[in-house]
Amino acid sequence: MSACVHDPDLFTNKGSILITGTRIGDRNVDIFIDETGTIRDIGEGVSKKCRSEAEHQISAEKTLAIPGLVNAHTHAAMTLLRGYADDMHLQQWLSEKIWPLEAHLTGEDVYWGTKLACLEMIRSGTVAFNDMYFFMEDAARAVDESGIRGVLCHGFITFGLAEKFESEVKATENLVSHIRGMNNPRITPAVGPHAPYTVPPEHLEWCGSYSKDEDIMLHIHLSETEQEVIDCKKAHGVTPAVLLDQCGCLSERTLAAHGCWLEDEDCRLLAERGCHVAHNPVSNMKLATGRAMPYPSLRSAGVNVALATDGCSSNNNLDLFEEMKVAAIGQKFFWKQDTLLPAEEALSMATSCGAKALGIPGGSIVVGQAADIVLVSLDHPSMVPLHNPVSNLVYSASGCQVSTVLCNGRVLMYEKEIPGETAILSGAADAAAGLLNRAAQNT
Numbered sequence: 001m002s003a004c005v006h007d008p009d010l011f012t013n014k015g016s017i018l019i020t021g022t023r024i025g026d027r028n029v030d031i032f033i034d035e036t037g038t039i040r041d042i043g044e045g046v047s048k049k050c051r052s053e054a055e056h057q058i059s060a061e062k063t064l065a066i067p068g069l070v071n072a073h074t075h076a077a078m079t080l081l082r083g084y085a086d087d088m089h090l091q092q093w094l095s096e097k098i099w100p101l102e103a104h105l106t107g108e109d110v111y112w113g114t115k116l117a118c119l120e121m122i123r124s125g126t127v128a129f130n131d132m133y134f135f136m137e138d139a140a141r142a143v144d145e146s147g148i149r150g151v152l153c154h155g156f157i158t159f160g161l162a163e164k165f166e167s168e169v170k171a172t173e174n175l176v177s178h179i180r181g182m183n184n185p186r187i188t189p190a191v192g193p194h195a196p197y198t199v200p201p202e203h204l205e206w207c208g209s210y211s212k213d214e215d216i217m218l219h220i221h222l223s224e225t226e227q228e229v230i231d232c233k234k235a236h237g238v239t240p241a242v243l244l245d246q247c248g249c250l251s252e253r254t255l256a257a258h259g260c261w262l263e264d265e266d267c268r269l270l271a272e273r274g275c276h277v278a279h280n281p282v283s284n285m286k287l288a289t290g291r292a293m294p295y296p297s298l299r300s301a302g303v304n305v306a307l308a309t310d311g312c313s314s315n316n317n318l319d320l321f322e323e324m325k326v327a328a329i330g331q332k333f334f335w336k337q338d339t340l341l342p343a344e345e346a347l348s349m350a351t352s353c354g355a356k357a358l359g360i361p362g363g364s365i366v367v368g369q370a371a372d373i374v375l376v377s378l379d380h381p382s383m384v385p386l387h388n389p390v391s392n393l394v395y396s397a398s399g400c401q402v403s404t405v406l407c408n409g410r411v412l413m414y415e416k417e418i419p420g421e422t423a424i425l426s427g428a429a430d431a432a433a434g435l436l437n438r439a440a441q442n443t
């Protein structure tokens, strides 16, 4: 039995793990995880049998155990663009700064950017994410190495061009077969039409039927800005949500990001189709979308709403603790309802609702569930006193209080140590510098 930072077995951990002395809510508990990464026992001083059986022990006094957080919409490798273009109008930001720079991206850039994103997510307690970007085989390699879960799609953008459609279909099909070939249960493929304003109806139709035929998620940006809705109504006579429905893109496999300008009818439609929505309050505020996602309407319609950061170029970090707080206070502020989105709901959005949306295990700490567990240090001013643990987590803590992270029963961070961190930081910084260099020389 070992629990030392210098014990390399703790990070590779083949074998069972006993976490002792942590707490879940108001209960002091030990948690026993078997060698398959499944939670086998939770209780006050778990049985003697677990104690003798456990191959590793993690003493977790003065920590709170919470389910690993789930980031339901991001562009992970955009960590490389952190701080590159801020304080701009959304369409101008995309078309004048982001897309021109992204044209110079390489697979190696995406690999390093995604490595950096996974590192940042692990540090702040996130164990799963839903990603849309480019060179996704390279992103998959980074996720595989990181130990967290990823649902990955190629950002499918055609602007109505036939030759672009052909290459985007090929990129999507290649990614799906590549990920299936990896045979890593932590990584699943999806189809990712970028938005109704970059993918026309006939190409959306292909995405909708591909998602159905392959039984994979469909990940899309939806009703992010008022202009998008105005333009869609002008061009097609319906809202973007109704357009997606007409194209066969709304189902229980669909995750729509943003939804700031969804109308009440749209919310009911999304509920009827069983769709999931990812709320990105920090990105929405920074890009001044002008309206908060209509959480009251989505909630009363019964839509599953998860939480997300969006990419690091519009956030500019991947800290879901920060996102929980902004979601909880932002909704109250915008809709002038002081009881809206209480702390408990914000935590569920970032855990169980995210796991449900992505169709992955996790989202709760219960026997029989995969061990996606985050230990948050209570030995910090922001966690004292502990009148209400969930209140402290949502309104007071930040990702910096996360000390230990497990995904699928594997230890990814132990008392703030993550193996290989230095190499990732320098690899990503070099990739970002190289990208800007190539863009400056236009190569």
Ligand SMILES: C[C@H]1O[C@@H](n2cnc3c(N)ncnc32)[C@H](O)[C@@H]1O
Residues within 6 Å of the ligand: 075, 094, 098, 099, 102, 132, 133, 155, 194, 221, 224, 283, 310, 311, 314
């Ligand atoms: C997958 C594609 O989505 C772009 N992207 C990043 N953030 C947003 C946003 N808030 N809205 C629309 N597109 C976005 C990426 O820059 C990439 O081009």
Ligand SMILES: [Zn+2]
Residues within 6 Å of the ligand: 073, 074, 075, 221, 257, 310, 311
């Ligand atoms: Zn996005």
